[in-house]
Every structure is written in C-alpha cells, then in structure tokens.
Amino acid sequence: MKLRKVTAASAAVLALAVAATACGSSDDDKDSGSSSGGGKKVTIGIKFDQPGLGQKTPQGYSGFDVDVATYVAKKLGYSENQIEWKESKSADRETMLQRGDVDFIAATYSITPEREQKVDFAGPYLLAHQDVLIRSDDNSIKSPSDLNSKKLCSVTGSTSAQNVKDKLAPKAQLQQYPTYSACLTGVQNGAIDALTTDDSILAGYASQSQYKGKFKLGGFKMTNENYGIGVKKGSDLKAKINTALEAMVSDGSWQKAVDKNFGPANYKNEPAPKIGDVKS
Structure with missing residues (x-):
C-alpha cells in the first residue's frame, strides 16, 4: 500500500515536470532571433540562377545578395544554419511576401512605385544600371x-x-x-x-x-536600378534591416562582398547608397 502511494506521488511529480518542460519549450519556439539554435528559422527569398548575385550550387548558396541577406540575418539574431533559402522568381516576389512564404527577399529586387504599393522595401543596398x-x-x-x-x-x-x-x-x-x-x-x-x-x-x-x-x-548606365530588400507591407522588419544595412556599409563588409562577387569583371560599382535614397 505504501509502495503504491510513493509510486503515485512520483508519477504526479514526473507529470508536472514534463508539463513544465513542454511549456518552456513552446515559449522558446516562439522566440525569434536567437543565435543559439532551438529550431528557429528565418526564411529568405533569393534568386537561384544568377551567378554573382544569387545562385544555388552543389556547395550551397553564393552571390552578393546572399552575402547581404546572410549579414542582415546575423544582425537580426540568426546564425547561418538557421536560414532557409527559398527561390524567389521575379514574377512571384510580391505574392510570396504577401502570403508570408518568406520573411524578406533579397533578389535583384528593384524598388519601384508600383511595387511599393504592394510591399515595403528596406534599403536600397545597391545602385545598379x-x-x-x-x-x-x-x-x-x-x-x-x-x-x-x-x-x-x-x-x-x-x-x-x-x-x-x-x-x-x-x-x-x-x-x-x-x-x-x-x-x-x-x-x-x-x-x-x-x-x-x-x-x-x-x-x-x-x-x-x-x-x-x-x-x-560597356559602362553606359542607361537606367537606375535601386536594389532593395522586400518585406511584407507594414512589417517592423524594414527598420531593423535598414539598421543592419547601415552597419554592413560602415564596417566594410559591404565593399568586401562587392569585390568578392563582382571584382573579376572589373565592375565599377556605385558607392553604397544611403538608406531611403532611391535614384529615379
């Protein structure tokens, strides 16, 4: 009889401990931006077929947009292994953001008035032509x-x-x-x-x-293409990403990414644009 009481009491304590642990795990899973793991992810849209910008290879993902997005993710609190890359074709980008398929998109995404009606943009982070x-x-x-x-x-x-x-x-x-x-x-x-x-x-x-x-x-600069990072309309990520982009420029990481990805073609890049300065 005494044995049954001890067993029942032990079972009750064990049940409470399991419940507490499960509750704690659930709270952790809701957190975002921790670099310690825990299953948290950030989903980023890039191009998979543009060498030097966004390309999927047998070794992983590479390109200037990938480097920018990885830097931004790190500043948001995510390690590289917490990034889920998702292909973002040009025609699908606004829809992917509106549906929440991705957290943000860095995919040669030019800022235009038409697109700004549907999504928000951080940046620009590159002025192309x-x-x-x-x-x-x-x-x-x-x-x-x-x-x-x-x-x-x-x-x-x-x-x-x-x-x-x-x-x-x-x-x-x-x-x-x-x-x-x-x-x-x-x-x-x-x-x-x-x-x-x-x-x-x-x-x-x-x-x-x-x-x-x-x-x-040719070096003709026939148009201005202001590359921005797209986020869902009204998202507070815009301000956080802008802060990350400013840090990337100030600590020299932006220029290093330009040199690494475009240098072999003698690309005469424009200086890093100021946040919010969209050239028409």
Whole structure:
C-alpha cells in the first residue's frame, strides 16, 4: 500500500515536470532571433540562377545578395544554419511576401512605385544600371548609339533589350533567348554582339571562372536600378534591416562582398547608397 502511494506521488511529480518542460519549450519556439539554435528559422527569398548575385550550387548558396541577406540575418539574431533559402522568381516576389512564404527577399529586387504599393522595401543596398556586356576585344561599341545595326540580346520577355531598341538604338537587331547564359554563349561565339540587362547581373556572369577575361561591361548606365530588400507591407522588419544595412556599409563588409562577387569583371560599382535614397 505504501509502495503504491510513493509510486503515485512520483508519477504526479514526473507529470508536472514534463508539463513544465513542454511549456518552456513552446515559449522558446516562439522566440525569434536567437543565435543559439532551438529550431528557429528565418526564411529568405533569393534568386537561384544568377551567378554573382544569387545562385544555388552543389556547395550551397553564393552571390552578393546572399552575402547581404546572410549579414542582415546575423544582425537580426540568426546564425547561418538557421536560414532557409527559398527561390524567389521575379514574377512571384510580391505574392510570396504577401502570403508570408518568406520573411524578406533579397533578389535583384528593384524598388519601384508600383511595387511599393504592394510591399515595403528596406534599403536600397545597391545602385545598379542597365548596361551591355560585349567581348573584351570588341572596340566597336563605345556608346549606346553604336548598338544600331548590332545584334542585341536579352532574355525572352525582358524589357531591357526593348528599352535600348525603343529609346537608344532603334536600328539594333533585337534577339531574345530563353536565358542569359544562352545570350552569353552567343556573344562569346560571335552570333550576338551584346547582351543587355542590369550591370550587376552582367558582372556576375562575366565573373564566372570560365568567362574571366573574355567580356567587358560597356559602362553606359542607361537606367537606375535601386536594389532593395522586400518585406511584407507594414512589417517592423524594414527598420531593423535598414539598421543592419547601415552597419554592413560602415564596417566594410559591404565593399568586401562587392569585390568578392563582382571584382573579376572589373565592375565599377556605385558607392553604397544611403538608406531611403532611391535614384529615379
């Protein structure tokens, strides 16, 4: 009889201990930003197919956007192994933020008035420009007007090549390929004279080991592309990310990321933009 009482009492204490532990675990799981683990994650949207910016490789994820996002996540309190990377294609970015599929997006995401109606932006963290990529031995294209009668390539559905043809070089022979890589191969073998899109994207491709020394940027700065980090409308993450971006510039990490990802293409980057300074 006495044994049964002790056993029952012990069972009651054990049950209370388990309940307390479970309650504590639940509270911990709700916390965010701890770098000590505990299963907490931050989900970040990036491009998976843009060398130098956001690329998924067998070794992991690499690129300038990845470096920026990783730095920001660390300042928010997350270690690298707490980051979940999610592919954010251009057409899906606003929807992913609105649905809460990601916490924030760093994916060559230009800040525009139309997009600001749907999402908020921290930054900008990079000022890019539309430019052209040509063979390093091609000295015939020194200005946008020299693209007249040249074969100009961009990806199918892109506005970049059409922008040049409509405004700067109306006689350019516009070629549309399914991928930037296909355009680049065309430039390399002479089937295409120039590839056009953001200079940061062009520098990323040209920086790949198999292309080093084979291409150069025109340096034309045909448009301003203010890359921002997208967050859900009204999110308090915007202010926190802005603080992180300012720290990245001030401690030199921003310039190191630029040099590492774009340096091999001799990319003449703009200075780090001031937070909220969106160039039209």
